[in-house]
Amino acid sequence: MDQDYYEVLGVSRQATEQEIKKAYRKKAVQYHPDKNPGDKTAEEKFKAAAEAYSVLSDREKRDVYDRYGHQGLKAQGQGGFSGFNSDIFGGFEDILGDFFGFGRGRGRRGPRPRQGRSLEQLVELTFMEAYEGVTKEIKVRKMENCDVCDGSGLRAGASMKNCTTCNGQGQVIMSAGILQVSQPCPACGGQGRMVSPQDRCRQCYGQGKMERSSTVKVPINSGVDTGMRMRVSGKGEPGENGGPPGDLYLAIKVLPHEHFDRQGDDLHAQVAVSFSQAALGTTLEIPTLQSQEKIKVPEGTQSGSTFTLRRCGFSIVGRPNSYGDLIVKVVVRTPVRLNREERELLEKLDEIQKKKGNNQGKSIFQKVKDFFQHH
Ligand SMILES: [Zn+2]
Ligand SMILES: [Zn+2]
Structure with missing residues (x-):
């Protein structure tokens, strides 16, 4: 049986990101295998909490889960524990930092690659287009790497400086009760380096990204119907720190026919x-x-x-x-x-x-x- 993710973490459906993070941290500490050697139940609970967190901490996955439940996630190929493996321990690492020895011996961790945001776009097809299949040119507005600085956020000739908040460590230590938890530095996003105000690219103001319209050519199979959703892999927003791009989802709407x-x-x-x-x-x-x-x-x-x-x-x-x-x-x-x-x-x-x-x-x-x- 698929357990309700909110129940697993013991939070309400209206819980904020912060509350979800806190609830997960508590469960993860309580059920961590190192603290419960050989305890199968604890291990299951640890995994369940990690899975629940990986969904509820992701704005898009949470939205899909809220609207369509486990079925919705499975339909997108995101259901179940297996689909999250890489994310779970990554997320765990972010939250608990070095406390349980994750990442030990690897030196200072670099910023974690992150998948780009996925986008959704409505596509209207005529009856005949849906019948015969069609290649559609779809206009999407999305954040793309700035073409002046190529995503670095730097003006020409400038270079990144050490972050002043974390002194270039990329991590800040937070105290949570008896735990000392290191988290990615909020000022530099864990990179340890930042663009000084005087070094910012003029076009993107140091963001490295800009909103752009672009056109994506998508072949659409014959036989599609209103309500179907198509995934165009990799056509969402670009990933960060070398992560893969997000996907583009097309919500199909087929216009009615005069006679049929x-x-x-x-x-x-x-x-x-x-x-x-x-x-x-x-x-x-x-x-x-x-x-x-x-x-x-x-x-x-x-x-x-x-x-x-x-x-x-x-x-x-x-x-x-x-x-x-x-x-x-x-x-x-x-x-x-x-x-x-x-x-x-x-x-x-x-x-x-x-x-x-x-x-x-x-x-x-x-x-x-x-x-x-x-x-
Ligand atoms: Zn730029
Ligand atoms: Zn920093």
Whole structure:
């Protein structure tokens, strides 16, 4: 069973980042394997806390988890403990620092590589684009490395100086009860070095990054539908300290079609036939998304009857050359605004049917009356 991450850490759903961090630190210290040798339960709890923290401390993962729960994370391939391995111990290292011996012997740790932020973008497709598949040029606004300083934040010729907050250590020591915990320096982000105000790049003001519009060409499979989400790997914002870039998520919206109503892989359409066509039978030409098909409507067809054209429906996503069906509903149109000749013909028809004396000519009231007389 997947445990609720908030319950694991013992925090409310509204907990702040700070509260989550604090709760995790407490659990991690309590259940750390070094303090509980051979204790399986403690180890499980330690892992569960690490997993919960890796999700709830990440703004995006937490957002996905809040909205879609464990399923949402799994759908993005982020579920479960295995997906986090690298992150868990990295995160642990950040919080507990050298206390338990993580990172010992490695000297001063450099800044940790971080994946760039992922982005989400809505993509509208016409019905035909979704049916045939299309390559879309998608405009995204995202933070990119500044092209003047190439991401360094430095003006030309300048170099980084030691951070004045941590004296170039990259770490600051925080006291948490009996624990002395070293954390990445908040001023330099753990790098130990910083851009002095007089050395800042003029274009990005020392940030090293700027917001830019760029265009991403994305091939979209045929058969996609509204509500589907596509991941374009590596097209999010650039990573930090050599980390990988984030991903771009495309939320698909397919615009409706004038004549076809899509339900899953099937299409539904309505075709009107005249009263006489329904009575006498006819052949209908049906324009489908691919071609022109014929439907034979037999004589005596009732309004609301359906006809299925196999493989004339929507394309099935991920299965090339597979299609749903097209279901055509025949609606009989009662003739209106009759001219004299039509009226005479229909009156004649009515007369003949009355003479035939079959049920067709009887009113609904007559039928009800008959029913009670015979039962
Ligand atoms: Zn710059
Ligand atoms: Zn610093």
